[in-house]
Amino acid sequence: MVAIKKRLGDLLVESAIISEDQLQEALREQRKSKQKLGDLLITQGYITEQQLIEVLEFQLGIPHVSLFKYQIDPAIAQIIPESIARRYQVIPFYKDGDRLMVAMTDPLDYFAIEELRMSTGFRIEPAISSKDELQRALARFYGLQDSMSKMMVDLSTPEEIGELEITDEDAPVVRLVNQMIEQAIQLRASDIHVDPGENGVTIRYRIDGVLRKERTIPKQMQGYIIARLKIMSQLNIAERRLPQDGRMKFQADFKVVDIRVSSLPTVHGEKIVMRLLDLSTGLKAISHLGFNNHNLEMFKEMIERPYGILLITGPTGSGKSTTLYSALSHLNDEERNIITVEDPVEYQLEGINQVQVNPNIGMTFAAGLRSILRQDPNIVMVGEIRDSETAEIAIRASLTGHLVLSTLHTNDSISSIIRFRDMGVESYLIASSLIGVVAQRLVRRVCNDCKQQVAPTGQEAVFLKSRGAHPEVLYRGKGCGSCNRTGYRGRVAIHEVLFINNEIRELINSSASLNELREAAAKQGMIQLMDDGIDKVIQGITTLQEVLRETVAT
Secondary structure: OOOOOOOOOOOOHHHOOOOOOHHHHHHHHHHHHHHHHHHHHOOOOOOHHOOOOOOOHHHHHOOOOOOHHOOOOOOHOOOHHHHHHHHHOEEOOOOOOOOEEEEOOOOOHHHHHHHHHHHHOOEEEEEOOOOHHHHHHHHHHHHHHHHHHHHHHHHOOOOOOOHHHHHHOOOOHHHHHHHHHHHHHHOOOOEEEEEOOOOEEEEEEEEEOEEEEEEEHHHHHHHHHHHHHHOOOOOOOOOOOOOOOEEEEEEEOOOEEEEEEEEEEEEEEEEEEEEEEEOOOOOHHHHHOOOOHHHHHHHHHHHHHOOOEEEEEEOOOOOOOHHHHHHHHHHHOOOOEEEEEEOOOOOOOOOOOEOOHHHOOOOEEEEEEEHHOOOOOOOEEEOOOOHHHHHHHHHHHOOOEEEEEEEOOOOOHHHHHHHHHHOOOOOOHHHEEEEEEEEEEEEEEEEEOOOEEEEEOOOHHHHHHOOOOOOEEEEEEHHHOOOOOOOEEEEEEEEEEEEOOOHHHHHHHHHOOHHHEEEEHHOOOOOOOHHHHHHHHHHHOOHHHHHHHHOOOO
Protein backbone atom coordinates (compact mmCIF):
# COMPACT_ATOMS: atom_id res chain seq x y z
CA MET A 1 0.00 0.00 0.00
CA VAL A 2 1.14 3.55 -0.76
CA ALA A 3 2.46 5.17 2.41
CA ILE A 4 1.66 8.81 1.56
CA LYS A 5 -1.93 9.34 0.56
CA LYS A 6 -1.87 11.86 -2.27
CA ARG A 7 -4.82 12.92 -4.36
CA LEU A 8 -4.75 12.20 -8.07
CA GLY A 9 -5.55 15.77 -9.10
CA ASP A 10 -2.66 17.19 -7.04
CA LEU A 11 -0.28 14.66 -8.58
CA LEU A 12 -1.31 15.61 -12.12
CA VAL A 13 -0.92 19.32 -11.41
CA GLU A 14 2.50 18.74 -9.77
CA SER A 15 3.57 16.79 -12.87
CA ALA A 16 2.43 19.71 -15.11
CA ILE A 17 0.10 17.41 -17.07
CA ILE A 18 -2.95 19.52 -16.28
CA SER A 19 -3.34 23.06 -14.98
CA GLU A 20 -4.98 24.05 -11.71
CA ASP A 21 -7.87 25.60 -13.70
CA GLN A 22 -8.44 22.34 -15.57
CA LEU A 23 -8.42 20.42 -12.29
CA GLN A 24 -10.98 22.75 -10.70
CA GLU A 25 -13.22 22.54 -13.78
CA ALA A 26 -13.01 18.72 -13.68
CA LEU A 27 -13.79 18.67 -9.94
CA ARG A 28 -16.88 20.82 -10.53
CA GLU A 29 -18.02 18.44 -13.26
CA GLN A 30 -17.24 15.46 -11.01
CA ARG A 31 -19.61 16.76 -8.34
CA LYS A 32 -22.41 16.68 -10.93
CA SER A 33 -21.60 13.44 -12.76
CA LYS A 34 -20.21 11.41 -9.79
CA GLN A 35 -17.58 9.93 -12.14
CA LYS A 36 -14.10 9.05 -10.94
CA LEU A 37 -11.70 11.93 -11.50
CA GLY A 38 -9.32 9.92 -13.66
CA ASP A 39 -12.13 8.74 -15.98
CA LEU A 40 -13.50 12.27 -16.20
CA LEU A 41 -10.12 13.81 -17.12
CA ILE A 42 -9.64 11.18 -19.83
CA THR A 43 -13.17 11.74 -21.20
CA GLN A 44 -12.61 15.52 -21.33
CA GLY A 45 -9.33 15.01 -23.20
CA TYR A 46 -7.11 16.65 -20.55
CA ILE A 47 -5.02 13.48 -20.13
CA THR A 48 -4.61 10.10 -21.79
CA GLU A 49 -4.92 6.80 -19.98
CA GLN A 50 -1.21 6.23 -20.59
CA GLN A 51 -0.32 9.56 -18.90
CA LEU A 52 -2.41 8.57 -15.90
CA ILE A 53 -0.61 5.23 -15.65
CA GLU A 54 2.81 6.88 -15.95
CA VAL A 55 2.08 9.43 -13.20
CA LEU A 56 0.99 6.75 -10.76
CA GLU A 57 3.88 4.48 -11.73
CA PHE A 58 6.71 7.00 -11.61
CA GLN A 59 5.46 9.49 -9.01
CA LEU A 60 4.15 7.01 -6.44
CA GLY A 61 5.95 3.82 -7.43
CA ILE A 62 2.71 1.92 -8.07
CA PRO A 63 3.57 -0.87 -10.52
CA HIS A 64 1.86 -1.08 -13.89
CA VAL A 65 0.67 -4.56 -14.84
CA SER A 66 -0.19 -5.82 -18.34
CA LEU A 67 -2.83 -8.42 -17.53
CA PHE A 68 -2.74 -10.05 -20.96
CA LYS A 69 0.84 -11.17 -20.22
CA TYR A 70 -0.23 -12.94 -17.00
CA GLN A 71 -1.56 -16.47 -16.81
CA ILE A 72 -3.85 -15.74 -13.88
CA ASP A 73 -4.74 -18.78 -11.80
CA PRO A 74 -8.58 -18.98 -11.70
CA ALA A 75 -8.30 -19.94 -8.00
CA ILE A 76 -6.59 -16.59 -7.31
CA ALA A 77 -9.23 -14.72 -9.31
CA GLN A 78 -11.94 -16.27 -7.11
CA ILE A 79 -10.37 -14.90 -3.87
CA ILE A 80 -12.30 -11.67 -4.43
CA PRO A 81 -16.09 -12.14 -4.86
CA GLU A 82 -17.46 -11.13 -8.25
CA SER A 83 -19.73 -8.42 -6.82
CA ILE A 84 -16.81 -6.65 -5.12
CA ALA A 85 -14.48 -7.12 -8.11
CA ARG A 86 -17.00 -5.50 -10.47
CA ARG A 87 -17.97 -2.73 -8.03
CA TYR A 88 -14.39 -1.54 -7.58
CA GLN A 89 -13.05 -2.68 -10.99
CA VAL A 90 -10.30 -4.89 -9.52
CA ILE A 91 -8.88 -8.36 -10.14
CA PRO A 92 -6.27 -10.28 -8.11
CA PHE A 93 -3.42 -11.65 -10.22
CA TYR A 94 -0.68 -12.81 -7.79
CA LYS A 95 -0.59 -14.26 -4.25
CA ASP A 96 2.44 -14.70 -1.98
CA GLY A 97 1.67 -15.75 1.59
CA ASP A 98 -0.65 -13.15 3.07
CA ARG A 99 0.16 -10.68 0.25
CA LEU A 100 -2.36 -10.31 -2.58
CA MET A 101 -1.50 -8.19 -5.62
CA VAL A 102 -4.57 -6.63 -7.15
CA ALA A 103 -4.86 -4.85 -10.52
CA MET A 104 -7.01 -1.71 -10.33
CA THR A 105 -7.96 1.16 -12.60
CA ASP A 106 -7.79 3.49 -9.59
CA PRO A 107 -5.08 2.37 -7.14
CA LEU A 108 -5.67 5.54 -5.09
CA ASP A 109 -9.14 4.28 -4.11
CA TYR A 110 -8.23 3.63 -0.46
CA PHE A 111 -11.81 2.73 0.51
CA ALA A 112 -11.76 -0.09 -2.08
CA ILE A 113 -8.38 -1.33 -0.84
CA GLU A 114 -9.62 -1.37 2.75
CA GLU A 115 -12.78 -3.28 1.82
CA LEU A 116 -10.71 -5.80 -0.14
CA ARG A 117 -8.48 -6.29 2.91
CA MET A 118 -11.51 -6.80 5.18
CA SER A 119 -13.30 -9.22 2.84
CA THR A 120 -10.26 -11.36 1.93
CA GLY A 121 -8.03 -11.16 5.02
CA PHE A 122 -5.00 -10.53 2.76
CA ARG A 123 -2.59 -7.60 2.73
CA ILE A 124 -3.56 -5.78 -0.47
CA GLU A 125 -0.89 -4.38 -2.79
CA PRO A 126 -2.39 -2.39 -5.67
CA ALA A 127 -1.09 -2.27 -9.24
CA ILE A 128 -2.49 -0.14 -12.03
CA SER A 129 -4.01 -1.61 -15.18
CA SER A 130 -5.69 -0.04 -18.20
CA LYS A 131 -9.49 0.04 -18.02
CA ASP A 132 -9.99 -2.07 -21.14
CA GLU A 133 -7.57 -4.78 -20.02
CA LEU A 134 -9.19 -4.98 -16.62
CA GLN A 135 -12.70 -5.24 -18.01
CA ARG A 136 -11.62 -8.01 -20.37
CA ALA A 137 -10.09 -9.87 -17.44
CA LEU A 138 -13.26 -9.42 -15.35
CA ALA A 139 -15.37 -10.76 -18.21
CA ARG A 140 -13.02 -13.70 -18.68
CA PHE A 141 -12.82 -14.80 -15.04
CA TYR A 142 -16.18 -13.81 -13.56
CA GLY A 143 -18.66 -13.48 -16.39
CA LEU A 144 -19.85 -16.11 -18.77
CA GLN A 145 -18.11 -19.11 -17.26
CA ASP A 146 -20.10 -19.10 -14.01
CA SER A 147 -23.44 -18.72 -15.80
CA MET A 148 -22.49 -21.42 -18.31
CA SER A 149 -21.62 -23.84 -15.51
CA LYS A 150 -24.95 -23.25 -13.74
CA MET A 151 -26.84 -23.54 -16.99
CA MET A 152 -25.16 -26.86 -17.81
CA VAL A 153 -26.31 -28.21 -14.43
CA ASP A 154 -29.90 -27.18 -15.21
CA LEU A 155 -29.72 -28.68 -18.69
CA SER A 156 -28.51 -31.98 -17.31
CA THR A 157 -31.83 -32.52 -15.55
CA PRO A 158 -34.43 -34.53 -17.44
CA GLU A 159 -37.25 -32.00 -17.01
CA GLU A 160 -37.91 -29.53 -19.79
CA ILE A 161 -37.03 -25.92 -19.05
CA GLY A 162 -40.16 -23.81 -19.17
CA GLU A 163 -40.79 -20.15 -19.97
CA LEU A 164 -39.72 -19.13 -16.44
CA GLU A 165 -36.20 -20.34 -17.20
CA ILE A 166 -35.79 -17.75 -19.98
CA THR A 167 -37.68 -14.87 -18.32
CA ASP A 168 -36.64 -15.05 -14.66
CA GLU A 169 -33.87 -12.50 -14.13
CA ASP A 170 -32.00 -14.94 -11.86
CA ALA A 171 -32.08 -17.82 -14.36
CA PRO A 172 -28.64 -18.89 -15.67
CA VAL A 173 -29.58 -18.33 -19.33
CA VAL A 174 -30.74 -14.78 -18.54
CA ARG A 175 -27.47 -14.04 -16.73
CA LEU A 176 -25.48 -15.61 -19.55
CA VAL A 177 -27.13 -13.48 -22.23
CA ASN A 178 -26.86 -10.30 -20.13
CA GLN A 179 -23.15 -10.92 -19.51
CA MET A 180 -22.56 -11.62 -23.20
CA ILE A 181 -24.04 -8.22 -24.10
CA GLU A 182 -22.28 -6.43 -21.21
CA GLN A 183 -18.94 -7.84 -22.32
CA ALA A 184 -19.56 -6.66 -25.90
CA ILE A 185 -20.34 -3.15 -24.60
CA GLN A 186 -17.18 -3.10 -22.48
CA LEU A 187 -15.08 -4.16 -25.48
CA ARG A 188 -16.70 -1.42 -27.61
CA ALA A 189 -18.10 -3.98 -30.07
CA SER A 190 -20.48 -2.73 -32.76
CA ASP A 191 -22.06 -6.15 -33.41
CA ILE A 192 -22.56 -9.50 -31.67
CA HIS A 193 -22.88 -12.62 -33.83
CA VAL A 194 -24.45 -15.78 -32.39
CA ASP A 195 -23.50 -18.42 -34.98
CA PRO A 196 -25.02 -21.91 -34.67
CA GLY A 197 -22.80 -24.76 -35.83
CA GLU A 198 -23.10 -28.51 -36.01
CA ASN A 199 -21.42 -29.09 -32.64
CA GLY A 200 -21.62 -25.76 -30.81
CA VAL A 201 -22.58 -22.09 -30.89
CA THR A 202 -19.87 -19.53 -31.67
CA ILE A 203 -20.06 -16.05 -30.15
CA ARG A 204 -18.22 -13.41 -32.18
CA TYR A 205 -17.80 -9.66 -31.62
CA ARG A 206 -17.10 -7.07 -34.32
CA ILE A 207 -14.61 -4.61 -32.83
CA ASP A 208 -13.28 -1.69 -34.89
CA GLY A 209 -14.78 -3.27 -37.99
CA VAL A 210 -13.12 -6.68 -37.57
CA LEU A 211 -14.97 -9.83 -36.43
CA ARG A 212 -13.25 -11.94 -33.81
CA LYS A 213 -14.26 -15.14 -32.09
CA GLU A 214 -14.90 -14.71 -28.39
CA ARG A 215 -15.95 -18.18 -27.27
CA THR A 216 -17.84 -21.36 -28.18
CA ILE A 217 -20.91 -22.41 -26.20
CA PRO A 218 -22.19 -26.04 -26.00
CA LYS A 219 -24.81 -26.94 -28.60
CA GLN A 220 -27.46 -27.84 -26.01
CA MET A 221 -27.56 -24.19 -24.87
CA GLN A 222 -28.44 -22.92 -28.34
CA GLY A 223 -32.25 -23.05 -28.11
CA TYR A 224 -32.36 -21.32 -24.72
CA ILE A 225 -30.01 -18.49 -25.76
CA ILE A 226 -31.91 -17.87 -29.00
CA ALA A 227 -35.26 -17.95 -27.18
CA ARG A 228 -34.02 -15.48 -24.55
CA LEU A 229 -32.72 -13.05 -27.20
CA LYS A 230 -36.01 -13.28 -29.12
CA ILE A 231 -38.03 -12.53 -25.98
CA MET A 232 -35.81 -9.52 -25.18
CA SER A 233 -36.26 -8.12 -28.70
CA GLN A 234 -40.01 -8.93 -28.87
CA LEU A 235 -39.73 -11.49 -31.64
CA ASN A 236 -41.97 -14.52 -32.12
CA ILE A 237 -40.13 -17.36 -30.37
CA ALA A 238 -42.35 -19.98 -32.06
CA GLU A 239 -41.36 -18.84 -35.56
CA ARG A 240 -38.11 -20.53 -36.55
CA ARG A 241 -38.51 -20.76 -40.33
CA LEU A 242 -38.61 -17.08 -41.32
CA PRO A 243 -36.17 -14.19 -40.72
CA GLN A 244 -37.27 -11.67 -38.09
CA ASP A 245 -36.14 -8.20 -37.01
CA GLY A 246 -36.53 -6.72 -33.56
CA ARG A 247 -35.12 -4.19 -31.15
CA MET A 248 -34.31 -3.81 -27.46
CA LYS A 249 -32.75 -1.32 -25.06
CA PHE A 250 -30.06 -2.56 -22.69
CA GLN A 251 -28.53 -0.69 -19.75
CA ALA A 252 -24.96 -1.41 -18.63
CA ASP A 253 -22.40 0.70 -16.75
CA PHE A 254 -24.87 3.63 -16.59
CA LYS A 255 -25.12 3.61 -20.40
CA VAL A 256 -28.24 2.90 -22.45
CA VAL A 257 -27.50 0.88 -25.58
CA ASP A 258 -30.06 0.47 -28.34
CA ILE A 259 -29.73 -2.99 -29.91
CA ARG A 260 -31.16 -4.00 -33.29
CA VAL A 261 -31.67 -7.74 -33.52
CA SER A 262 -31.91 -9.84 -36.68
CA SER A 263 -32.61 -13.59 -36.80
CA LEU A 264 -31.91 -15.77 -39.84
CA PRO A 265 -32.78 -19.47 -40.16
CA THR A 266 -29.78 -21.62 -41.14
CA VAL A 267 -29.24 -25.37 -41.51
CA HIS A 268 -27.92 -25.54 -37.91
CA GLY A 269 -30.58 -23.30 -36.36
CA GLU A 270 -31.25 -19.59 -36.13
CA LYS A 271 -28.32 -17.19 -36.43
CA ILE A 272 -28.70 -13.96 -34.44
CA VAL A 273 -26.87 -10.72 -35.18
CA MET A 274 -27.16 -7.76 -32.80
CA ARG A 275 -26.13 -4.23 -33.81
CA LEU A 276 -25.19 -2.12 -30.75
CA LEU A 277 -25.84 1.64 -30.77
CA ASP A 278 -24.56 3.48 -27.69
CA LEU A 279 -27.16 6.19 -27.06
CA SER A 280 -25.13 7.77 -24.24
CA THR A 281 -22.24 8.84 -26.48
CA GLY A 282 -24.33 11.46 -28.24
CA LEU A 283 -23.83 12.70 -31.77
CA LYS A 284 -20.51 13.89 -33.10
CA ALA A 285 -20.07 17.48 -34.21
CA ILE A 286 -19.25 17.66 -37.92
CA SER A 287 -15.79 18.96 -37.01
CA HIS A 288 -15.14 15.59 -35.27
CA LEU A 289 -16.06 13.37 -38.23
CA GLY A 290 -12.49 13.12 -39.53
CA PHE A 291 -12.79 15.59 -42.44
CA ASN A 292 -9.59 17.40 -43.35
CA ASN A 293 -9.89 21.21 -43.43
CA HIS A 294 -10.50 21.41 -47.20
CA ASN A 295 -13.24 18.75 -47.17
CA LEU A 296 -14.83 20.13 -43.99
CA GLU A 297 -15.31 23.58 -45.53
CA MET A 298 -16.89 22.06 -48.64
CA PHE A 299 -19.15 19.80 -46.57
CA LYS A 300 -20.33 22.74 -44.45
CA GLU A 301 -21.03 24.79 -47.58
CA MET A 302 -23.06 21.95 -49.11
CA ILE A 303 -25.27 21.22 -46.09
CA GLU A 304 -26.01 24.90 -45.59
CA ARG A 305 -27.49 25.27 -49.09
CA PRO A 306 -31.23 26.12 -49.03
CA TYR A 307 -32.17 23.41 -51.55
CA GLY A 308 -30.69 20.59 -53.59
CA ILE A 309 -29.70 17.00 -52.89
CA LEU A 310 -26.58 15.83 -51.03
CA LEU A 311 -25.59 12.15 -51.05
CA ILE A 312 -23.42 10.19 -48.60
CA THR A 313 -22.11 6.99 -50.18
CA GLY A 314 -20.20 3.93 -49.09
CA PRO A 315 -20.75 0.28 -48.18
CA THR A 316 -22.66 -0.94 -45.12
CA GLY A 317 -20.81 -0.06 -41.92
CA SER A 318 -18.87 2.88 -43.37
CA GLY A 319 -20.35 5.49 -41.01
CA LYS A 320 -22.88 7.05 -43.42
CA SER A 321 -25.62 7.29 -40.78
CA THR A 322 -23.27 9.00 -38.31
CA THR A 323 -22.37 11.62 -40.94
CA LEU A 324 -26.04 12.19 -41.81
CA TYR A 325 -27.12 12.54 -38.17
CA SER A 326 -24.25 14.93 -37.46
CA ALA A 327 -25.30 17.07 -40.43
CA LEU A 328 -28.92 17.12 -39.22
CA SER A 329 -27.82 18.01 -35.70
CA HIS A 330 -25.72 20.88 -37.12
CA LEU A 331 -28.74 22.18 -39.10
CA ASN A 332 -31.33 21.66 -36.36
CA ASP A 333 -32.85 24.90 -35.06
CA GLU A 334 -36.34 26.21 -34.37
CA GLU A 335 -36.54 28.03 -37.71
CA ARG A 336 -36.29 24.82 -39.75
CA ASN A 337 -38.77 21.99 -40.12
CA ILE A 338 -36.67 18.83 -40.47
CA ILE A 339 -38.34 15.48 -41.25
CA THR A 340 -36.66 12.12 -41.84
CA VAL A 341 -37.83 8.79 -43.24
CA GLU A 342 -35.57 5.95 -42.06
CA ASP A 343 -35.28 2.17 -41.87
CA PRO A 344 -34.71 1.88 -38.97
CA VAL A 345 -34.59 5.07 -36.88
CA GLU A 346 -31.18 4.65 -35.24
CA TYR A 347 -30.82 7.78 -33.10
CA GLN A 348 -33.74 9.85 -31.88
CA LEU A 349 -33.02 13.55 -32.30
CA GLU A 350 -34.79 16.20 -30.23
CA GLY A 351 -36.70 18.68 -32.42
CA ILE A 352 -36.61 16.50 -35.55
CA ASN A 353 -39.62 14.55 -36.86
CA GLN A 354 -38.51 11.00 -37.62
CA VAL A 355 -40.62 8.49 -39.55
CA GLN A 356 -40.03 4.73 -39.45
CA VAL A 357 -40.36 2.78 -42.70
CA ASN A 358 -42.76 -0.20 -42.50
CA PRO A 359 -43.14 -1.99 -45.86
CA ASN A 360 -45.66 -4.46 -44.34
CA ILE A 361 -48.29 -1.71 -44.24
CA GLY A 362 -47.16 0.12 -47.38
CA MET A 363 -44.98 2.70 -45.62
CA THR A 364 -42.02 2.53 -48.03
CA PHE A 365 -39.34 5.18 -48.52
CA ALA A 366 -41.23 6.50 -51.55
CA ALA A 367 -44.62 6.58 -49.76
CA GLY A 368 -43.09 8.21 -46.68
CA LEU A 369 -41.28 10.79 -48.79
CA ARG A 370 -44.49 11.74 -50.62
CA SER A 371 -46.26 12.29 -47.29
CA ILE A 372 -43.32 14.26 -45.86
CA LEU A 373 -43.48 16.75 -48.74
CA ARG A 374 -47.03 17.68 -47.67
CA GLN A 375 -45.73 18.58 -44.18
CA ASP A 376 -44.02 21.85 -45.24
CA PRO A 377 -40.43 20.68 -44.58
CA ASN A 378 -37.27 22.74 -45.05
CA ILE A 379 -34.94 19.75 -44.83
CA VAL A 380 -35.72 16.13 -45.66
CA MET A 381 -33.50 13.14 -44.84
CA VAL A 382 -34.17 9.88 -46.69
CA GLY A 383 -32.34 7.00 -45.00
CA GLU A 384 -31.46 5.32 -48.31
CA ILE A 385 -32.33 5.70 -51.99
CA ARG A 386 -32.95 2.10 -53.05
CA ASP A 387 -35.08 2.40 -56.19
CA SER A 388 -35.92 4.67 -59.10
CA GLU A 389 -39.22 5.82 -57.55
CA THR A 390 -37.52 7.10 -54.38
CA ALA A 391 -34.71 8.67 -56.44
CA GLU A 392 -37.20 10.50 -58.68
CA ILE A 393 -39.25 11.86 -55.75
CA ALA A 394 -36.11 12.91 -53.81
CA ILE A 395 -34.69 14.79 -56.79
CA ARG A 396 -37.97 16.53 -57.59
CA ALA A 397 -38.27 17.51 -53.90
CA SER A 398 -34.81 19.08 -54.04
CA LEU A 399 -35.87 21.09 -57.11
CA THR A 400 -38.92 22.52 -55.32
CA GLY A 401 -37.07 24.29 -52.53
CA HIS A 402 -36.09 21.49 -50.15
CA LEU A 403 -32.65 20.38 -48.96
CA VAL A 404 -32.60 16.59 -49.28
CA LEU A 405 -29.96 14.43 -47.58
CA SER A 406 -29.67 10.74 -48.37
CA THR A 407 -27.36 7.74 -48.82
CA LEU A 408 -26.44 5.42 -51.68
CA HIS A 409 -24.37 2.24 -51.87
CA THR A 410 -21.62 3.10 -54.36
CA ASN A 411 -17.85 2.67 -54.30
CA ASP A 412 -16.94 6.32 -54.80
CA SER A 413 -18.49 9.75 -55.27
CA ILE A 414 -18.51 9.86 -59.10
CA SER A 415 -20.23 6.46 -59.34
CA SER A 416 -23.30 7.95 -57.61
CA ILE A 417 -24.05 10.03 -60.70
CA ILE A 418 -23.89 6.92 -62.89
CA ARG A 419 -26.08 5.02 -60.39
CA PHE A 420 -28.77 7.70 -60.64
CA ARG A 421 -28.67 7.38 -64.43
CA ASP A 422 -28.99 3.60 -64.14
CA MET A 423 -32.08 4.14 -61.99
CA GLY A 424 -33.66 5.96 -64.92
CA VAL A 425 -33.30 9.54 -63.62
CA GLU A 426 -32.81 12.01 -66.48
CA SER A 427 -29.37 13.65 -66.70
CA TYR A 428 -30.84 17.17 -66.66
CA LEU A 429 -32.62 16.41 -63.35
CA ILE A 430 -29.40 15.11 -61.77
CA ALA A 431 -27.46 18.15 -63.02
CA SER A 432 -30.08 20.59 -61.73
CA SER A 433 -30.50 19.08 -58.29
CA LEU A 434 -27.21 17.53 -57.10
CA ILE A 435 -25.17 19.70 -54.73
CA GLY A 436 -22.44 17.18 -53.97
CA VAL A 437 -21.48 13.66 -52.95
CA VAL A 438 -19.44 12.48 -49.96
CA ALA A 439 -17.90 8.99 -50.24
CA GLN A 440 -16.43 7.55 -47.06
CA ARG A 441 -14.88 4.52 -45.40
CA LEU A 442 -13.87 3.71 -41.83
CA VAL A 443 -10.26 2.68 -41.10
CA ARG A 444 -8.82 1.55 -37.79
CA ARG A 445 -6.82 4.06 -35.72
CA VAL A 446 -3.31 3.25 -34.53
CA CYS A 447 -3.46 2.60 -30.77
CA ASN A 448 -2.13 5.67 -28.93
CA ASP A 449 -0.87 3.58 -26.02
CA CYS A 450 1.55 1.49 -28.10
CA LYS A 451 2.14 3.72 -31.13
CA GLN A 452 5.74 3.72 -32.35
CA GLN A 453 7.67 5.19 -35.26
CA VAL A 454 8.87 2.82 -37.97
CA ALA A 455 10.69 3.33 -41.25
CA PRO A 456 8.56 2.66 -44.37
CA THR A 457 9.25 -0.70 -45.96
CA GLY A 458 10.53 -0.78 -49.54
CA GLN A 459 7.08 -1.56 -50.93
CA GLU A 460 5.43 1.14 -48.81
CA ALA A 461 7.99 3.75 -49.91
CA VAL A 462 7.48 2.88 -53.59
CA PHE A 463 3.69 2.99 -53.31
CA LEU A 464 3.64 6.26 -51.33
CA LYS A 465 6.03 7.84 -53.83
CA SER A 466 3.63 6.89 -56.64
CA ARG A 467 0.94 8.92 -54.79
CA GLY A 468 3.27 11.90 -54.27
CA ALA A 469 4.15 11.21 -50.61
CA HIS A 470 7.70 10.83 -49.24
CA PRO A 471 7.45 10.27 -45.45
CA GLU A 472 10.63 9.40 -43.55
CA VAL A 473 8.68 7.64 -40.80
CA LEU A 474 5.32 5.91 -40.44
CA TYR A 475 3.49 4.80 -37.29
CA ARG A 476 2.29 1.43 -36.10
CA GLY A 477 0.95 -0.02 -32.86
CA LYS A 478 3.16 -2.79 -31.53
CA GLY A 479 0.20 -4.28 -29.61
CA CYS A 480 -0.70 -3.84 -25.95
CA GLY A 481 -3.44 -4.58 -23.45
CA SER A 482 -5.43 -1.48 -24.40
CA CYS A 483 -5.85 -2.64 -28.01
CA ASN A 484 -5.99 -6.38 -27.30
CA ARG A 485 -2.58 -6.73 -29.00
CA THR A 486 -3.97 -5.64 -32.40
CA GLY A 487 -2.10 -2.33 -32.64
CA TYR A 488 -5.40 -0.56 -33.40
CA ARG A 489 -7.99 1.09 -31.20
CA GLY A 490 -11.04 2.92 -32.52
CA ARG A 491 -11.79 4.01 -36.08
CA VAL A 492 -11.63 7.19 -38.14
CA ALA A 493 -13.32 8.10 -41.42
CA ILE A 494 -11.57 8.86 -44.68
CA HIS A 495 -13.50 10.94 -47.21
CA GLU A 496 -13.85 11.91 -50.84
CA VAL A 497 -15.93 15.07 -51.27
CA LEU A 498 -17.24 15.89 -54.76
CA PHE A 499 -18.57 19.42 -55.08
CA ILE A 500 -20.78 19.89 -58.15
CA ASN A 501 -19.48 23.05 -59.84
CA ASN A 502 -20.67 24.46 -63.17
CA GLU A 503 -18.21 22.44 -65.25
CA ILE A 504 -19.25 19.13 -63.67
CA ARG A 505 -22.92 20.16 -63.91
CA GLU A 506 -22.55 20.66 -67.67
CA LEU A 507 -20.80 17.29 -68.02
CA ILE A 508 -23.64 15.55 -66.13
CA ASN A 509 -26.19 17.31 -68.32
CA SER A 510 -24.42 16.05 -71.46
CA SER A 511 -24.30 12.46 -70.07
CA ALA A 512 -20.49 12.47 -69.84
CA SER A 513 -18.68 9.21 -69.12
CA LEU A 514 -17.29 8.14 -65.75
CA ASN A 515 -13.70 8.94 -66.84
CA GLU A 516 -14.65 12.43 -68.06
CA LEU A 517 -16.32 13.16 -64.73
CA ARG A 518 -13.27 11.84 -62.83
CA GLU A 519 -10.94 14.11 -64.80
CA ALA A 520 -13.11 17.16 -64.12
CA ALA A 521 -13.30 16.32 -60.39
CA ALA A 522 -9.50 15.95 -60.21
CA LYS A 523 -9.10 19.27 -62.02
CA GLN A 524 -11.22 21.05 -59.42
CA GLY A 525 -9.02 19.60 -56.63
CA MET A 526 -11.11 16.73 -55.30
CA ILE A 527 -9.07 14.60 -52.86
CA GLN A 528 -9.61 10.91 -53.60
CA LEU A 529 -10.45 8.44 -50.81
CA MET A 530 -7.02 6.81 -51.00
CA ASP A 531 -5.19 10.15 -50.88
CA ASP A 532 -7.18 11.31 -47.85
CA GLY A 533 -6.26 8.00 -46.24
CA ILE A 534 -2.57 8.47 -47.08
CA ASP A 535 -2.67 11.93 -45.44
CA LYS A 536 -3.92 10.23 -42.27
CA VAL A 537 -1.18 7.58 -42.60
CA ILE A 538 1.49 10.30 -42.70
CA GLN A 539 -0.09 12.01 -39.68
CA GLY A 540 0.19 8.71 -37.75
CA ILE A 541 -3.59 8.28 -37.39
CA THR A 542 -3.80 4.98 -39.29
CA THR A 543 -1.64 2.62 -41.34
CA LEU A 544 -1.20 2.15 -45.06
CA GLN A 545 -2.43 -1.45 -44.75
CA GLU A 546 -5.75 -0.18 -43.36
CA VAL A 547 -6.18 2.39 -46.12
CA LEU A 548 -5.43 -0.15 -48.85
CA ARG A 549 -7.80 -2.67 -47.26
CA GLU A 550 -10.67 -0.19 -47.54
CA THR A 551 -9.85 1.58 -50.81
CA VAL A 552 -7.98 -0.83 -53.09
CA ALA A 553 -11.16 -1.65 -55.01
CA THR A 554 -12.12 1.99 -55.54
